[in-house]
Amino acid sequence: MVSYSLPSWASSHTWSSASRDHDIESIKLTNGLHLVKTPGTDGSIYGSKIVVGKNAKDRKVLLDNDVLSIDAAFPNQANAAVAIISESCSGSACVATPTYMVIPKEKFVEVYEIADADFEIDVILNQGQFQNAVVKNVAVGVDEYGSDVKGELRFISGKGFVLDEMKPLYEPLLGAYLYDYFEHKVVRQPLFELVGSEQFIAMRKGLAVNTPAKLIDYRYLSFYGCMAHNCSSVYGIVIVDTITDDVWWLVVNGDSYTSGESRKAINLDKINIDNMLRKVEFSETVRLYIDHQGGIAATTR
Structure with a gap:
């Protein structure tokens, strides 16, 4: 676990989702840009957008979902170093909706997603500028009763x-590529020990075309790769648990696949790993899941 101590020069602002203020229509960011909520058709809350720009003419759409709200601004709405934006849906059977933290940069903004709607966040500022943030009481899994586990x-x-709890050695691999994973002498070791030298080299050569790694459930790094000039037939994925170092892998070759894992997922672990695999962006025609033996498997959609 990595702890963060508040320096003497910093100020902390604590915000809870229970204190959402859906009435904020516009805020001015520290970089001079305005963050504005625009209504949907005929003034409806549905189809609302969050736009950003110096004035009405140069505004760009930042978020465009079903129902959006600007919920908070720190330290204030007139000179905000951080904005909190929430998303909801118009149906009666909505799944969990995300919340976004917006930070102004020199010419635009950065947006970071928190895949939950109920939590508490501590925002740390230094002389009115964003320094750090800690999110507490956020859903990170489920227990044996299907209730959220908080982290x-x-x-x-x-x-x-x-x-x-993520190990710091994985931080440089956030947004990196499968090539970088294969090159990392420490992180690659569990896969190498699992498959052996011959299979490891074959995967390294065969999955040479990569896309940036995705972080799932705040802890699982998903690395995707495919074969040059044959991406539609030969492709695969390596998923790493950044807390336990466990690894799951699966490679599709035409109509068949090979796979393996360093940890069999059983009981409650099976539920959470299976939920994680369903979120992996793998293929339009193939879905990943945990089979009856607790191993990673694939089926057509």
Whole structure:
């Protein structure tokens, strides 16, 4: 666990989702840009957008979802170093909706998602500028009854929020590529020990075309790769648990696949790992899941 102590020069602002203020229509950021909520058709709350710009003519759409609200601004609405924006939906059977933390930069803004609607966040400012943030009481899994398990997130500049228990050695791999994973002498070792040298080299050569890694549930790093000039037939994924170092892998070759894992997922672990796999952006035609033996498997959608 990585702890964060508040320096003497910093100020802390605590905000809870229970204190949302849906009435904020516009705030001015510290970089001079305005963050504005625009209504949907005929003034409806549905189809609302969050736009950003110096004036009405140069505003760009930042978020465009079902129902959006500007909920908080720190330290204030007239010179905000941080804004909190929430998303909801218009249906009666909505799934969990995300919340966004917006930070002004020199010419635009950065947006970081918190995939939950109920939590508490401590925003740390230095002379009115964003310094750090800690999210508490956020959903990070489920227990045996299906109720949310709560955890704490820490912020990594330029990367986003991760579980506080994430090992620091994984931080450089956030947004990196499968190539970088194969090159990392420590992180790659569990996969190498699992598959052996021959299979490891084959995966490294065969999955040479990469996309940036995705972080799932604040802790699982998902690395995707495919074969050059044959991406539609040969592609695969390596998923790493940044807390336990466990690894799951699966490679599709035409109509068949090979796979393996360093940890069989059983009981409650199976529920959470299976939920995680369903969020992996893998293929339009193939879905990942945990089979009856607790191993990673694939099926057509």
